[in-house]
Amino acid sequence: MGEFELIRHYFAAAPCAQAVEGVALGIGDDCALLDLPAGEQLAISTDTLVAGVHFPDPCDAFLLGQRALAVAASDLAAMGATPLGFTLALCLPQATNDWLQGFARGLNQMAEQCGLALIGGDTTRGPLSLTVTVFGRLPRGQALLRSGAKVGDLLCVGGSLGDAAAALPLVLGQQQAAPEVAAALLAQYWSPRPQLALGQALRGKASAALDISDGLLADCGHIAAASGVALQIELARVPLSPAILALLSLPAAQHCALSGGDDYRLAFTLPAQHLSGLQADGWALQVIGRVVAGQGVQLLDEQGRVITPPSVWRNPWHFLAFGFGSGTLPKAPGTWGSLLALAFVPLWQLLPAWGYGLVLIVTTAFGCWLCGKVARDLGVHDHGGIVWDELVGVWITLWLVPAGWQWLLLGFVLFRLFDIVKPWPIRWIDRHVHGGVGIMLDDVLAGVFAWLSLQLIILGLS
Amino acid sequence: MGEFELIRHYFAAAPCAQAVEGVALGIGDDCALLDLPAGEQLAISTDTLVAGVHFPDPCDAFLLGQRALAVAASDLAAMGATPLGFTLALCLPQATNDWLQGFARGLNQMAEQCGLALIGGDTTRGPLSLTVTVFGRLPRGQALLRSGAKVGDLLCVGGSLGDAAAALPLVLGQQQAAPEVAAALLAQYWSPRPQLALGQALRGKASAALDISDGLLADCGHIAAASGVALQIELARVPLSPAILALLSLPAAQHCALSGGDDYRLAFTLPAQHLSGLQADGWALQVIGRVVAGQGVQLLDEQGRVITPPSVWRNPWHFLAFGFGSGTLPKAPGTWGSLLALAFVPLWQLLPAWGYGLVLIVTTAFGCWLCGKVARDLGVHDHGGIVWDELVGVWITLWLVPAGWQWLLLGFVLFRLFDIVKPWPIRWIDRHVHGGVGIMLDDVLAGVFAWLSLQLIILGLS
Numbered sequence: 001m002g003e004f005e006l007i008r009h010y011f012a013a014a015p016c017a018q019a020v021e022g023v024a025l026g027i028g029d030d031c032a033l034l035d036l037p038a039g040e041q042l043a044i045s046t047d048t049l050v051a052g053v054h055f056p057d058p059c060d061a062f063l064l065g066q067r068a069l070a071v072a073a074s075d076l077a078a079m080g081a082t083p084l085g086f087t088l089a090l091c092l093p094q095a096t097n098d099w100l101q102g103f104a105r106g107l108n109q110m111a112e113q114c115g116l117a118l119i120g121g122d123t124t125r126g127p128l129s130l131t132v133t134v135f136g137r138l139p140r141g142q143a144l145l146r147s148g149a150k151v152g153d154l155l156c157v158g159g160s161l162g163d164a165a166a167a168l169p170l171v172l173g174q175q176q177a178a179p180e181v182a183a184a185l186l187a188q189y190w191s192p193r194p195q196l197a198l199g200q201a202l203r204g205k206a207s208a209a210l211d212i213s214d215g216l217l218a219d220c221g222h223i224a225a226a227s228g229v230a231l232q233i234e235l236a237r238v239p240l241s242p243a244i245l246a247l248l249s250l251p252a253a254q255h256c257a258l259s260g261g262d263d264y265r266l267a268f269t270l271p272a273q274h275l276s277g278l279q280a281d282g283w284a285l286q287v288i289g290r291v292v293a294g295q296g297v298q299l300l301d302e303q304g305r306v307i308t309p310p311s312v313w314r315n316p317w318h319f320l321a322f323g324f325g326s327g328t329l330p331k332a333p334g335t336w337g338s339l340l341a342l343a344f345v346p347l348w349q350l351l352p353a354w355g356y357g358l359v360l361i362v363t364t365a366f367g368c369w370l371c372g373k374v375a376r377d378l379g380v381h382d383h384g385g386i387v388w389d390e391l392v393g394v395w396i397t398l399w400l401v402p403a404g405w406q407w408l409l410l411g412f413v414l415f416r417l418f419d420i421v422k423p424w425p426i427r428w429i430d431r432h433v434h435g436g437v438g439i440m441l442d443d444v445l446a447g448v449f450a451w452l453s454l455q456l457i458i459l460g461l462s
Numbered sequence: 463m464g465e466f467e468l469i470r471h472y473f474a475a476a477p478c479a480q481a482v483e484g485v486a487l488g489i490g491d492d493c494a495l496l497d498l499p500a501g502e503q504l505a506i507s508t509d510t511l512v513a514g515v516h517f518p519d520p521c522d523a524f525l526l527g528q529r530a531l532a533v534a535a536s537d538l539a540a541m542g543a544t545p546l547g548f549t550l551a552l553c554l555p556q557a558t559n560d561w562l563q564g565f566a567r568g569l570n571q572m573a574e575q576c577g578l579a580l581i582g583g584d585t586t587r588g589p590l591s592l593t594v595t596v597f598g599r600l601p602r603g604q605a606l607l608r609s610g611a612k613v614g615d616l617l618c619v620g621g622s623l624g625d626a627a628a629a630l631p632l633v634l635g636q637q638q639a640a641p642e643v644a645a646a647l648l649a650q651y652w653s654p655r656p657q658l659a660l661g662q663a664l665r666g667k668a669s670a671a672l673d674i675s676d677g678l679l680a681d682c683g684h685i686a687a688a689s690g691v692a693l694q695i696e697l698a699r700v701p702l703s704p705a706i707l708a709l710l711s712l713p714a715a716q717h718c719a720l721s722g723g724d725d726y727r728l729a730f731t732l733p734a735q736h737l738s739g740l741q742a743d744g745w746a747l748q749v750i751g752r753v754v755a756g757q758g759v760q761l762l763d764e765q766g767r768v769i770t771p772p773s774v775w776r777n778p779w780h781f782l783a784f785g786f787g788s789g790t791l792p793k794a795p796g797t798w799g800s801l802l803a804l805a806f807v808p809l810w811q812l813l814p815a816w817g818y819g820l821v822l823i824v825t826t827a828f829g830c831w832l833c834g835k836v837a838r839d840l841g842v843h844d845h846g847g848i849v850w851d852e853l854v855g856v857w858i859t860l861w862l863v864p865a866g867w868q869w870l871l872l873g874f875v876l877f878r879l880f881d882i883v884k885p886w887p888i889r890w891i892d893r894h895v896h897g898g899v900g901i902m903l904d905d906v907l908a909g910v911f912a913w914l915s916l917q918l919i920i921l922g923l924s
Contacts, residue, residue, distance in 0.1 A: 009896060024503055028688075029608050030540035030672050031505035033600070038500045041486055043493035044581065046549040046595065050588035078492035087508040089551070089593040119506065126512035127589040131551040133508065138495070146491050210492050226490075434471055 007095055007123045011088070014104050016111035017118040022084050022137070032119035034084060036137055042084075043136040043143065045075035051128035056172055061099045063190040064130075065106025070192045071213070072132035073114045074264040077199035078211040080144040081136025083114050088121035089131040114194055144202055144209035147431075149227035149269040153207050155289040156275075158195045158266040160241040161216055162253055163188035165260020177247050184243035192264035198283060202268055205278065209268035215259040217379045219267055220297045225431055225438075227269075228422075230294030230384060236302050237288040258299070259379035294334075295430065296384040306330045308385065309378055320388060321374040327385035337387025338416060341394035342408050348395060349403050356399055363392045364444060372436020389443035393419060396447030401454055414453050418446035469557055469585045473550070476566050478573035479580040484546050484599070494581035496546060498599055504546075505598040505605065507537035513590035518634055523561045525652040526592075527568025532654045533675070534594035535576045536726040539661035540673040542606040543598025545576050550583035551593040576656060606664055606671035609893075611689035611731040615669050617751035618737075620657045620728040622703040623678055624715055625650035627722020639709050646705035654726035660745060664730055667740065671730035677721040679841045681729055682759045687893055689731075692756030692846060698764050699750040720761075721841035757892065758846040768792045770847065771840055782850060783836040789847035799849025800878060803856035804870050810857060811865050818861055825854045826906060834898020851905035855881060858909030863916055876915050880908035 011017060012027040019026060025033035036042055049068050051057035069086065076083055088107070092099075111118060116134065167185035169175035177185070195211070202209060208227055212219045216238065220231045235254060244253045269291050270278075278285060289300070299307040308328040311318045322328055323337035348356045367388050374386055397411040422430060422442070426449075430442040473479060474489040481488060487495035498504055511530050513519035531548065538545055550569070554561075573580060578596065629647035631637035639647070657673070664671060670689055674681045678700065682693045697716060706715045731753050732740075740747060751762070761769040770790040773780045784790055785799035810818045829850050836848055859873040884892060884904070888911075892904040 024602075025605065025607070029605075030537040031507040031543065031598070031605070033541075033605055034504040034506065035602070036498045036504060042496040042498060042504060044496065044549065044597070045493040046551050046582055046584050046593075048551040048553060048584045048586045048593070050553055050586050053586060053588055075492040079495075081493065087506065087595060089508050089510040089595075091510060091512055091591055120508055122508050122510045122593070124510045124512050124515060124591075126515050126591055129553055129586075129588055129591065131508075131510070131584070131593040133506075133549060133551075133595045135506070136493070140486075140497070143487065143491075143493070143495055145487070 007090075007100060010100060011104065011118060011121065011123070014108055014118060016108045016116070020085075020117045023117050023119050026117065026119050027121070032085070032087070034119070034135060039140050040137045041140050041143065043076055043079045043081035043138055044133065045072060046131060046133045047072040047075070048129060048131045057128060061102035062106040065103040065108075066110045066191040067189075068130045068132050069107055069110040069114065069116065070194050070264065072134045073110070073116060073194040073196065074192065074211040074213070076134050076136040077194045077196045077266060078144065078209055079136065079138065080142065080199040080203040080206075080209065081138045082200060083116045083196055084135040084137055085117040085119040086111070086132055086134045087119060090121065090123045091126040091129045092123065093126070093128055110191065114196060139203070142203045144199065144206050144268065146208050146210050146223050146226035149208040149223050149229050149231070149291045150271070151229055151291050151293050153269040153271055153291040154275060154287050155220070155231050155233065155291060156268055156270050156285045156287050157212070157216070157239065158198050158285055160239040160244070161212065161263050161265060162244050162256030162260050163241050164192065164262035164264075165215075165256040166244045166247055166253065181243050181246045184241065185247065189262065192262070194264060195266045198266055198285070201278065201281065201283060202266070202270075205274040206268040206270050209266055212263040212265050212267050213261055215261040215379050216263070216267065217258045217297055217299075218261070221380045223267070223269065224295060224297055225434070227291075228295070228427065228431060230292050230296055230298060231269075231289060232292055232298045232300050233289040234300045234302070234304075235307060237286065239286045239288070294384060296386075297380045298384050306384070309383075311377065312385070315377075317370060318374050318377065321370050321386045323387035323391055327387040333385050333387055334390050334419065335416065337390040338394050338412060341391040342412060344391075345395065345398045345408060346403065353400055360392070360396055360399060363395065364440060367392050367440045368436040370436065371439035375436065375439060386439060389440045390419070392440065393443035393447035393450075396444060397450040397454060399451060401458070407454075410457070411450060411454055414450035415447060418449045419443060422446070423449070469552075469562060472562060473566065473580060473583065473585070476570055476580060478570045478578070482547075482579045485579050485581050488579065488581050489583070494547070494549070496581070496597060501602050502599045503602050503605065505538055505541045505543035505600055506595065507534060508593060508595045509534040509537070510591060510593045519590060523564035524568035527565040527570075528572045528653040529651075530592045530594050531569055531572040531576065531578065532656055532726065534596045535572070535578060535656040535658065536654065536673040536675070538596050538598040539656045539658045539728060540606065540671055541598065541600065542604065542661040542665040542668075542671065543600045544662060545578045545658055546597045546599055547579040547581040548573070548594055548596045549581060552583065552585045553588040553591045554585065555588065555590055572653065576658060601665070604665045606661065606668050606730065608670050608672050608685050608688040611670040611685050611691050611693070611753045612733070613691055613753050613755050615731040615733050615753040616737060616749050617682070617693055617695065617753060618730055618732050618747045618749050619674070619678070619701065620660050620747055622701040622706070623674065623725050623727060624706050624718030624722050625703050626654065626724035626726075627677075627718040628706045628709055628715065643705050643708045646703065647709065651724065654724070656726060657728045660728055660747070663740065663743065663745060664728070664732075667736040668730040668732050671728055674725040674727050674729050675723055677723040677841050678725070678729065679720045679759055679761075680723070683842045685729070685731065686757060686759055687896070689753075690757070690889065690893055692754050692758055692760060693731075693751060694754055694760045694762050695751040696762045696764070696766075697769060699748065701748045701750070756846060758848075759842045760846050768846070771845075773839065774847070777839075779832060780836050780839065783832050783848045785849035785853055789849040795847050795849055796852050796881065797878065799852040800856050800874060803853040804874060806853070807857065807860050807870060808865065815862055822854070822858055822861060825857065826902060829854050829902045830898040832898065833901040837898065837901060848901060851902045852881070854902065855905035855909035855912075858906060859912040859916060861913060863920070869916075872919070873912065873916055876912035877909060880911045881905060884908070885911070
């Protein structure tokens with residue numbers, strides 16, 4: 001029996017690998033077997049952590065054991081699933097006793113806290129990395145998806161945000177902090193508490209949910225995209241811990257909370273009628289905004305005005321993506337962007353038809369890069385203020401169309417119509433294609449539809 | 463959206479990631495959701511492949527995609543499970559389009575062949591490795607375990623063995639072969655066909671089963687240990703392909719088949735009454751031996767005699783572990799080893815009590831190392847011919863016992879009794895503790911039980 005075979009037996013003997021209800025067969029055979037009560041579904045999620053990428057190397061094995069399982073279990077919380085078990089694929093350069101014992105202690109502690117049993121896995125020699133696959137159960141059809149948010153719902157989070165991101169310089173040894181501040185922040189980084197009980201309490205109540213791993217703005221962008229709505233976040237309501245405010249200035253703490261990631265708190269949308277019941281049950285949830293019609297995520301100040309990212313006035317790419325600033329207007333930035341686009345059309349119409357066509361190709365390709373870059377910079381998938389896509393859509397609409405303000409007006413109306421109604425496949429693309437291409441493609445298609453309509457009208461009139 | 467986010471969307475669009483029955487929710491939310499018909503169980507297995515450890519680096523991405531999934535799916539075959547889906551955790555140093563396309567093609571092809579849908583995963587930057595977790599379903603209680611083999615059952619395999627091991631020097635470029643021979647062997651290495659249909663056909667028939675990944679002898683040792691029986695393999699019946707016999711001599715081919723591994727054929731024990739039915743249904747299974755009382759795995763020659771590993775007469779450690787050769791005797795090697803042990807007792811009795819005690823400590827500790835080493839060398843967990851453990855058990859029994867042949871005889875009888883009856887916890891240890899310690903511990907405990915009985919008898923007589 002080799003060293004790694006021994007490790008397998010070591011894990012098989014761990015407290016978290018012992019028999020529990022629902023696990024018909026644990027470690028030791030070719031497969032583990034799970035029982036699922038009738039009428040329930042199995043929820044499954046896989047997360048990989050790589051040394052030097054997702055955690056510093058070297059690091060404390062006990063903390064790593066805790067963190068690896070917590071990160072994976074948080075996905076069960078985000079679905080509202082009841083935890084069942086997990087498998088662990090552990091890749092180790094060498095196996096020292098100290099390391100394994102520390103790791104197993106951390107893993108056991110988090111497993112017990114989460115109610116997860118170790119049911120299988122694989123241990124191999126190689127560069128340090130861990131893949132945890134978690135299993136939970138759910139009454140059929142009650143999973144909390146990302147796609148159910150409805151206009152009018154409240155946007156809530158399960159606790160203060162930004163601590164883990166604020167802890168990162170401490171984790172990496174790049175910053176010092178007072179001991180009690182450091183302890184509070186490091187605990188959020190190394191042993192986040194998956195909000196499993198809250199997730200289960202939200203079943204049948206929350207309309208959409210996820211766990212915040214990429215940052216509040218980016219993850220709210222996922223809900224907005226999957227649900228086909230816009231989310232408004234009131235910046236002043238985003239909860240911050242005393243520890244993060246002791247370490248950082250308010251703007252720096254807010255930046256961590258909005259774009260930091262690694263929080264593993266739930267973010268969810270909630271029909272307002274469920275709020276008081278959940279609060280009466282003692283859930284410490286925070287309402288931070290609401291679901292409105294539109295797309296993307298908007299940050300609001302205390303007067304309810306959309307906060308423009310300051311970078312729009314500083315970074316030329318951001319300025320361009322925001323339609324020369326038109327995307328910063330508080331109401332209907334897409335409409336203002338489309339109006340601005342009209343101003344360029346007479347200019348393009350000075351070009352020959354193939355020259356105008358070339359402009360379309362170049363601005364579309366450039367837009368895929370630009371919108372992707374700015375969305376990444378801002379940490380939001382489809383920031384409502386990014387209107388370059390609307391500009392290009394209008395320009396497509398008006399290609400090969402006679403000059404004259406009547407045509408401009410007609411094209412503008414048709415394009416807005418297709419962009420708002422989003423006939424198939426535009427709606428599908430809007431939800432399923434991501435990145436810069438995703439931001440551009442739905443408006444490009446709306447432009448093509450509007451162009452076809454205009455050309456038919458021209459054909460009919462001639 | 464970063465490069466790795468793009469890859470996730472790339473996999474989400476793969477043919478194998480599209481909706482199938484049983485998968486209520488695939489890639490794209492926090493978890494995937496599986497439906498399981500009432501009365502069924504979910505089978506789960508995880509396998510990790512690391513570049514440079516489990517496959518050569520660099521290697522063809524298409525072949526790697528096939529192999530990674532086939533290796534994992536084979537565990538479902540070994541349980542008799544009906545394939546449902548899989549998750550893929552892919553760790554990549556960098557993402558090139560060519561590599562990803564080739565890998566996804568291989569993965570898709572094997573997924574289609576196995577009937578497995580990609581339901582989730584994670585893609586991260588790091589040293590190349592893959593963790594595949596597969597899911598299957600089974601009527602409750604019908605899983606093919608390793609622990610059900612009964613004395614009298616036939617031992618069968620699902621096809622020829624050794625090809626993948628014979629292919630390894632070709633994979634590594636260390637050997638050449640005729641093109642059609644190389645093609646046949648390399649196909650077994652790179653795209654083994656998980657015997658999923660055979661596994662399902664064996665439900666309710668085979669008493670124990672697994673897939674051969676570590677080599678026939680080692681894996682049969684797993685069935686023997688888990689079932690508390692011995693397996694006899696008739697060497698001449700182990701099936702070999704024309705390709706392996708074209709490349710290697712018969713003894714070299716047999717070595718690949720017995721100890722090579724990576725076959726991913728099923729090995730299973732079958733009550734004899736099911737054989738003709740399975741053969742009539744067209745299953746190309748091969749009977750290679752049978753289940754007998756005892757422990758470990760025995761190789762038999764064509765006259766049904768136990769084949770002694772030639773190394774016993776060449777390697778001094780093997781000679782010692784085989785009880786100075788007594789373990790090579792065809793019938794009851796444990797009994798002969800115990801008898802030989804008696805010859806040493808008068809010698810130990812010349813020592814003071816503490817000196818005899820010291821002999822026990824040293825021979826026990828040495829035995830843990832020796833039995834582990836020789837079991838590894840032979841590729842069999844608990845080779846029936848390893849009798850060093852019986853020697854030490856007899857010596858323990860006779861510590862602090864008066865000299866005289868009557869006491870020797872009584873001690874021998876008591877020890878054999880406890881070693882054969884295996885009262886709790888000896889039986890449990892025999893099945894659950896592995897490696898050299900596992901081989902030693904059950905005999906050490908049988909010795910302690912026999913010693914206690916002897917001491918009580920002495921106390922009663924005095």
